[in-house]
Amino acid sequence: MREMWELPRPSAGSRATRVVLTLALVWATVAVPLTVWLALRTPPPEPVPATRTPSVLEAAALRYASQTLSTGPVTLASTVTTATARLEVQETADPSHAVSYGKVRSGTQTAELLVVGTRVLLRGDSAFWSSVGVPTAEPGWIEVGDRLGRIPFPLSEAITALGADRVEVNTPTAGSDTMTARIGNLVADFNAAGVSALTVGGRSAAVTRAPADAPARVSAVAGSDPAAAKLVGASGSLTVSAPTAPEPPPVPAPGS
Structure with missing residues (x-):
């Protein structure tokens, strides 16, 4: 039987050479362009800090906001939560006259709010007072102090903090129209109209x-001293004292 002729098989050295040449071709096709791209690409931008010192223009806007809040009335909506009640407070405050007025809601019940100087007064019906745990039918003003929580929003504290030099602002995200300023325990949000929160x-x-x-x-209530009953006692046992009667006028001296 005639033997078939066969090509000689490559040696081990020849096969190794082919592997090396194949790897070199792959490197030239893929790795070299990648190396060139890595060398020539634009480096990524530095990460933007979460907060920073305000620019000159931003600092001027903060000062203007502080002055605006301190010289004219503004309306504030906030919530006070205590052990006895959750109060929704809607007030118009004017720090320059130390006056606030508005409404306080407890559940479905509402009372009028008046702040003159350091006096905090509420006027509501018996249903309102019952909703905050006070058994009274007093129809007039009742001076509550802070026995139902700190009802007026601490606007003066916010104004003082806004005027400080250590304020930091955030870097707004793309498309955002709000800037946030922070200092200590104050956070203030700004939009095109001014302070929003x-x-x-x-x-x-x-x-x-x-x-x-x-x-x-x-102006009608600034500097006034409304007659009022007074809320006394501690949480859970609050009562209302009768309004203090005004002092009688002095008796004229004989012959005057």
């Missing part, structure tokens, strides 16, 4: 323009 010590308030009649209403 304030947070002081964990208590937040939405900020809007005061109604047109606010200056007249503020």
Whole structure:
């Protein structure tokens, strides 16, 4: 039987050479262009810090916002939560006159709010007072102090903090129209209209323009001293004392 002729098989050295040449071709096709791209590409930008010192223009805007809040009325909506009640407070405040007025809601019940100087007064019906755990039918003003929580929003604290030099602002994300300023326990949000929200010590308030009649209403009560009953006692056992009667006028001296 005639034997078939066969090509000689490559040696081990020849096969190794072919493997090396194949790998070199792959490297030239893929790795070399990748190396060139890595060398020539634009380096990534530095990460933007979460907060930074405000620019000159931003610092001027913060000072203007602080001055605006301190010289004219503004409306604030906030919530006070205590062991006895959850109060929704809607107030128009004017720090320059130390006056606030508005409404306080407890559940479905509402009372009027008036702040003159350091006095905090509420006027509501018996259903409102019952909703906050106070058994009274007093129809007039009742001075509550802070026995139902700190009802007025601490606007003066926010104004003082905004005027400080150590304020930091965030870097707004693309498309955002809000900037946030932070200092200590104050957080203030700004938009094109000015301050839109304030947070002081964990208590937040939405900020809007005061109604047109606010200056007249503020002037009407600024410096006044309304007669009022007084809320006394501790949480869980609050009662109302009778309004203090005004002192009688002095008796004229004989012959005067």
